[in-house]
Amino acid sequence: MSKFKQRLKKVGKGFFVFLSGLLLLLIVGTFWPQLIIFGQLGTIMTSFWNLHFLILAVIFGAASGWLWHTHATWLNKSLVAINVLTVLGSGYLLGSQINTANKYDTKIDWGQYLSGKVDMGTPDEKTSVTYSQQGSTNLKMQVTMPKNKTKSYKPIFMIHGGGYMAGSRNQQPSWVKYYQSKGYVVFDVDYHLASKSQHPWKQAPTDIALAIKYVQKNAAKYHVDMDKMVIAGSSAGGGVALQTAYGIADHTIAVKGLPTPKAVVAIYPGSDPYALWYGNSSLMGMQGNICDRYYIGGSPDQYPKRYAAVSPSRHITKQTPATLIVAGENDHVIPYQGQKEFADQLQRKNVAHRLVTLPHSDHFFDIAGGSVGSQIARQQATRFLNKYNK
Template sequence: MRNDLDRSPTPEAPEAGGTRSRGTRLGRIARGALLVAAACVAIFVLFGQLSAILPVGWWSPVLSTLALQQPVLSLSVIRDVYGSWLIVLAALALVVGLVELRRRGRRRLPATVSALSGLAMVLVLITTTVQILSVHGATGQWYVFSPTTPASSVGRGPDKTVAYATLGGQQLRADLYLPKTSSTAPLVVSIHGGGFIAGSRGPTPYLSWLADNGYAVLDVDYRLGTATEHTWNTADADVACAMTWATAHASEYRWDLDKVATFGGSAGGNLAINVAYKIDAGTLTPSCGSAAQLPRVKAVIASYPVVDMTVSVGETAFGEQVSDWYVGGTPAQYPQRYQAIDSANQITPAAPPTLILQGGRDHLVFADHTKAFADELTAAGVTNRYVELPFLEHAYDGTSLNIGTKATRGLMLPWLQKYVGDG
């Protein structure tokens, strides 16, 4: 007779089966989470490519609402920051989708992830290829995979920070980036963006890089507009005030004030143009010091500059806020104020050579307006170059050495060397 114990299951069997069952469930959960993550990546990359490819005008209903405009701008800027790494992200999402599609069969989610990520990867390859070819045509350089790493790279901080004036009870500061040279150096006055109502001086991918190439940099703050204080008539004067400070301290820092350029992006681009044009025309009164202390500006470099405030402020929700805070109202209410800040009105035969860079899919400062301004410079006989970088958003070059940043560097240095002098 067989022993009853022979017919009894061993005590380990249920535990082993339970462990395998739990392991299987955990594996399914992990794969499901990975598939969802791949779906999110695919949607992000695809949305970024659509915002790059579709005409800006198609987004008008979105851009008129601040709660909708801000996500579009933010996601597009992130897209530009990661640049070629989007190809890698889309490829990884595609691999996850295909693996799960093979494992599960033709289920809806894996099939959708595979289709979205595949389409996203194709679009990234197209836009990236066009950008590489376009930038090569503009700079003569090949930037095949940018940025090299997805991490931010804005350069080192300033060598020194100074207070250049106290205006309206506010202390205004400037950062100094000083080249390692025993001789005098050309000076680049850097002006930050932020819609005239936000932003501040600080490291960018250009400032310490310029110093490393022999150019001193004076990176300045200026008074910003608020709901109650409208600074449309003081922002350029504050920048000029900083330039009179530079004149007073030129010998201390070995700056050659016969070799001065202005540089800025967005609102800073507007000020870089307006300050230079007004100084060279003799029409700018600084908010400290005197006009006699202002050095003549030999060149301007402006990235995605707000050159036509009269038109731009009514095209987006953020533009309306700028209109209220910086100017104090609409162009219909204050036409003379807008006339004073629109860059085309500052053009004279004395205007210095001007390099303008513009993202082709800028949803804040539309490329059409920037190109029209460059055409006005040409018509007026002012030396200029307009370079439109395809598929790039506003502020495309803020935090990484992507293709837009490299293109700007590749164009900036020859422009300075030609019209200002070697650093």
């Protein structure tokens, strides 16, 4: 064998060892989310690619078994052990995902799951309208009409995430397509984003309210029944969705004369700014309380009135709309405990709600539109909206 082939073989073997070890570390990180780097990467990636990892681990296990059979070295034996552990770990996690789907009566489309497409989009200017002009700022929303033709549609206002500091309309096109398929006119709304000098804790929900007002005035154009309005959002957008819907319901929102939403769909939402500040959450070096610092301006001690205004739990009344919350138990950005406490408060005040918990899942579990978490969330949203927005 030539020296080049020997080197190539060593490089290939080294790469195989690296990938085998990496897969195992990601699986280990999913079981121990506190693990530095791999605890975060593992819980995110296995949230939507766990079956892919299992398939790779089986292939790697077969390859390492063949290597052990041909050369019974300590390294080849170690590779077999590594890949067997990865198969067992990823198999357990997949079983957990399937059990969770069964618990929530979800039918998994495995073809959709294996497609593994990342759900990221950009604004479509052709279908966007300006709903508010504030000085030199034009705030827009993207309008997606259902394909079926009827006399009246239900409107849903989607609010994108991004830590209150980033993001734009049409950020999650698979969610837009989902709501469109259910007969909703989707109004995907941009709003003022936070910066070091701009803290839109009051402006952001007001922007969404202005978008609702715009549609209310143009209800005949879009053929929408505003009495069947829904507000939905993910992450920071989920927080703004709750803040807006609850603010409309208890009449603390700045824009008056708006219909109270029938329901809120909040996916891993910023439901508790206090938990975000005190929860010591961190994802890839970004501290969760940075979101509060930018959006609200500082700590709860500095701005108690702002935190009370932003916190949905402080605005729960008899008129509070039905609320669906879907969250990962291993969320590194927004502490899951805050979601549970928020759901408990809704329970104590007899507000119709449901908390859907995804074990071993992190923030962004729906970044792949076909993930098990995505499919659970959408099918739960279907049942919830069919019940509370008839």
